[in-house]
Amino acid sequence: MEMAKEVLAKENIQLNVSFKNKEEAIRYTGGILVDRGYVEPSYVDKMLEREELTSTYMGNFVAIPHGTEDAKEKVKETGLSVVTVPEGVDFGDGNIVKILIGIAGKGDEHLEILSKIAIVLSEEENIQSILDANSEEEIIRIFNEVN
Incomplete structure (x- = not known):
């Protein structure tokens, strides 16, 4: 039996x-999920x-x-993909995005993931830590600290 992906x-x-x-x-954020086998390519169009x-801009x-x-x-x-954009990208209405988190949830699993992400991102220092991260491991650690 195939092990579920991280x-x-x-x-x-x-x-x-x-x-x-x-x-x-x-497209880039979704492309990671496609390339890594979490979703079919057409999922990106749905994103x-x-x-x-409705904009997926969350604030902060x-x-x-x-x-x-x-x-x-x-x-x-x-699966999740995380992309940091230190220079920011305009999401419209003056909303600048520096962290993109792509989400693909099977069944209702995305709800649990969304709540976990919301907890991580409700702390402004976590957002700064993600932007300051020099390695993928640091970002994984920030997300894993939330239970």
Whole structure:
């Protein structure tokens, strides 16, 4: 039997990336989930569709792009991608995003992940720590400190 993938593996994290615009940022964040086998390629289109419906900007320089409700069948495994954008990318309405967290949740697992992420990101020092991180391991540690 195949072991379930880690939800947040080192390979899911990209530090210090820069983007021209929101669409490019979302495609990149979703692309990690595709390349690592968490979702089918069409999931990325659903992430962009979701963004059209309602911005995934959460405040505090954070966006959590994820697919629409009907994108669930495109998810193979629950996974996260984390991308840091120190220069920021404009998500519209003057909202600048420096941390993108792509989410693919199988079944209802995304709800649990969302609440965990919300806890991590409610602490402003965690946001700074993520932006200051020099390694993928540091970011994984920040997320793992929350139970």
